[in-house]
Amino acid sequence: MTKQSLPKASRQRGVVLLFCLIVLVVLLSGGVAVVRSMNSSLFSAGNLAFKRDLVNRGELAASTVLTQFKSGALATVADTYTNMPARNYSAVQLVANDRGIPLVLLKTGATPTGKNVAGADFSPTSADIKDDDAGVTIRYVIDRLCSATGEPTITTTNTPPASAGADVHCVSVPSSTDLIGGDARRAGKDLGNALALVYRLTVRVSGPRDTQVFLQSSFTNPLE
Known part of the structure; x- marks a missing residue:
């Protein structure tokens, strides 16, 4: 009787299992990266939506000021010749940072204080515009771009000096009918209306998620 030898069982080295584990780790890492990217995109989109909403709400300050x-x-x-802290109005240009935002608007607290270009303190006291349900707070200041209080005696388009002198220098908008040349015979026709002084409105709108928006616009008084 011949004895038949059985084939030896092959060793299972687990190479396929190792490759499967590596692929699973790569897929898991990719899934985590995709989820994090989606969360970041949603967070950014939410912040942009908050910012747009705050910009729209800033129009409330403009409407109040007008x-x-x-x-x-x-x-x-x-009425515009003197300061009116109760209306957040300064008849003198306020000191601002390099982006043009008055420093008094960057401060917190119910009654912040900032300097104007003449070196005097200005403290706006008008209540903030609030929407407690939406968590939005609007604070604004208006400053006349002049070097001192009072009626302007010399008007110029240059930036007001850092200190007030005998004259009240103001930024103004040139009239399209200003006298630019000619002779004395046309003086009565070429002289334009009074120069319109420039006022600056700066608004700070604070909302949810520490979102904050600054808005600024300049305008002239339609009565001038």
Whole structure:
């Protein structure tokens, strides 16, 4: 009787299992990266939406200020010659940072204080515009781009000096009918209207997720 030898069992080295584990790790890492990327995109989109909403809400300050100039405490030109902290109005240009934001608007607290270009303190006291349900707070300041309080005596398009002198220098918008040349016979026709002074409105809108937006615009008084 012949004895038949059985084939030896082959060793299982587990190479396929090792490759499968490596592929699973790569797929898991890719999945985590995709999820994190989606979360970052959603977070950025949410912040952009908050920012756009805050920009739109900043129009409330502009509407309030224009009402003050049309029919409120700043409705006459003489009213704009002096400071009105209760209306967040400074008759002198406020000191600003390199981006043009008045320093007083960068401060916190109910009654912040900042300097104007004449070196005097200015503290706006008007209440903030708030929407507690939305978590939005709007604070603004208005400053006349002049070197001192009072009626302007010399008007120039240059930046007001750092210190006030005998004259009140102001930034103004040149009129299209200003006298630019000619002779004395046309003086009565070429002289334009009074130069329109420039006012600056700066708004800070704070919202959810520590979102903060600064808005700024300049305008002239339609009564001037």
